[in-house]
Amino acid sequence: MTTRPTRLASGLSFESLPIGRDALSVRRRVEAMERVMEGLFTIPGTNRKVGMDVVLDIIPFAGSTIAAAVGTWMVWEARNIGMSKLQMTRMFGNVGVDWALGMIPFVGAVPDFFFRSNTRNLRIIKKHLDKHHPSTTTLEG
Secondary structure, eight states, rough: OOOOOBBBTTTTGGSSOOOOSSSHHHHHHHHHHHHHHOOOHETTOOOOOOOOHHHEEESTHHHHHHHHHHHHHHHHHHHHHHHHHHHHHHHHHHHHHHHOOOOEEETTTHHHHOOOHHHHHHHHHHHHHHHHOOOOOEEEO
């Protein structure tokens, strides 16, 4: 019996994600994690993507904490590529707001649906990478 690698929304598989500490590897990992957390599937009848961040809110308290741990991992990755403390503070602020809103049992999924901390943090990381590591820039089609 053979196993197929798990596919992400981008067509990458978890097995093909780079493990290096270079800027391109970090970019690919945080982009893949952002897709899992914020854009895993589209709600039928709408054009709105939803990911594990909203799904985890079904689990009161623990779900929001798990999502915050993933957000904290993204900030750790940002530290590895030399982002400033100010940028990382903004990112921690996004994670904290997302965590606090998600702590409201069951209703917390609604603000999570609109306040996408991982997407905001990915935008901050991409801006830094585009400025300091332009060779990692990818064209989106």
